[in-house]
Amino acid sequence: MYTLMIVDDEPNVLEGLKYTLDWEKYNITRIETAGSFSEAVARGIDCCPQLCLVDVCLGDEYGHDLIRKLREVGVDSNFIMMSGYGEFRFACEAMRSGALDYLLKPIRAGKLEACVERVIVEKLHGALPSAASDEREKAPVLGVRYDSLSPLIGKVLLMVRAEYDQNITLKSIADRFRMNSTYLGQLFIRETKMKFSEYLMIYRLNMARERILFTNDKIASIAADVGYTNINYFYTHFHSYFNMSPSEMRARSEAASDTPPPGSIPKQTEIFTR
Numbered sequence: 001m002y003t004l005m006i007v008d009d010e011p012n013v014l015e016g017l018k019y020t021l022d023w024e025k026y027n028i029t030r031i032e033t034a035g036s037f038s039e040a041v042a043r044g045i046d047c048c049p050q051l052c053l054v055d056v057c058l059g060d061e062y063g064h065d066l067i068r069k070l071r072e073v074g075v076d077s078n079f080i081m082m083s084g085y086g087e088f089r090f091a092c093e094a095m096r097s098g099a100l101d102y103l104l105k106p107i108r109a110g111k112l113e114a115c116v117e118r119v120i121v122e123k124l125h126g127a128l129p130s131a132a133s134d135e136r137e138k139a140p141v142l143g144v145r146y147d148s149l150s151p152l153i154g155k156v157l158l159m160v161r162a163e164y165d166q167n168i169t170l171k172s173i174a175d176r177f178r179m180n181s182t183y184l185g186q187l188f189i190r191e192t193k194m195k196f197s198e199y200l201m202i203y204r205l206n207m208a209r210e211r212i213l214f215t216n217d218k219i220a221s222i223a224a225d226v227g228y229t230n231i232n233y234f235y236t237h238f239h240s241y242f243n244m245s246p247s248e249m250r251a252r253s254e255a256a257s258d259t260p261p262p263g264s265i266p267k268q269t270e271i272f273t274r
Contacts, residue, residue: 002124003030005049007040007066008082009058013105017053020109026120026128037061037069044075051119056083056090056102063090064097071098078119082107101162114162121155141202142192152177153191156184157199164203165227170196204228205241212246213253219246 006017014033023031032047034040037058044052052070054063067079081094081102094102100123101115120126128137128146137145139157146154156173170188173196174181188196204226211222223234239245244252 001030002026002028002051002120002126003032003047003049004028004051004053005032005034005040005043005047005077006053007034007058007063008053008055009035010055011035013055013082017107017112020107021113021116026116027126037066040066041069041073044070044077045073048075049077050124051116052077052079054079054081054094054099056081056094062093064094064099067094067097067099078123080115080119111162114158118155118158118162121158140206141199149191150187152184153188156188156196160200160203164200164207165225167227168200200227201237202241205238208234208238208246209242209249212250222246 004023006014008014008017014035018031018033023029028051030047032043032049034043040054040058054066056063058066063079063081070077079094079099081099082105083090083102084105100119103111103115117128121128137147139146139149142157146157149157159173160168170185171181174184177184185196188199192199208222208226211217211225212219215222217225220231223231228234228237235245242249
């Protein structure tokens with residue numbers, strides 16, 4: 001049984017995050033909220049939460065100061081920061097203060113879920129919910145269940161799922177586990193039959209594919225959101241993997257959606273233009 005504390009000075013954010021995920025499936029049975037720095041300190045001391053979602057700016061005070069204060073008084077929680085684009089420097093300071101990760105507002109349920117799962121597995125040594133769907137339990141690139149792999153490699157794949165849009169590398173992961181990156185890379189290849197860099201690339205490309213097919217977002221924006229800082233690399237990798245460019249994939253998808261099924265009645269616009 002875990003306790004979650006959400007700290008934000010916007011009441012609608014506090015309420016929204018309470019219902020963003022099905023918290024009980026992660027054994028998070030108690031949710032406390034705080035709308036200010038002082039209230040967060042008091043609530044933190046009272047409930048000793050295992051997980052805290054903290055906004056980087058709390059009025060005139062800051063989330064990284066809250067982390068330090070709570071730890072000074074003996075509240076050793078796992079902190080995930082929330083920030084807007086213009087507040088990134090505060091998020092960096094929070095990471096230096098011991099925050100495990102940060103999420104950009106507006107918070108996406110999928111990203112939040114991935115972060116929460118990583119905390120439960122890595123820090124709380126808990127298990128992911130058995131009630132999760134088969135797709136959520138599978139590593140998408142490999143098509144196998146996370147629990148069919150060794151705990152170490154399973155954690156690496158979960159970290160990719162949580163941080164694929166960031167500057168994640170095999171070395172950065174190995175450093176967290178206090179391991180040699182070459183050795184971790186060898187273990188990864190042995191279990192997955194592919195290099196870590198290949199897995200990460202394919203994961204990013206598949207995430208980009210979903211956005212290309214189901215949104216109208218610009219290609220450059222999608223590339224950046226899935227972790228590509230060089231748009232030319234993105235186009236090269238995408239074409240090599242899918243054998244078509246992102247624009248061609250979107251155009252084909254749109255053309256297919258506009259084609260009426262056999263035997264259907266043509267659209268009115270088609271009738272009038274004949």
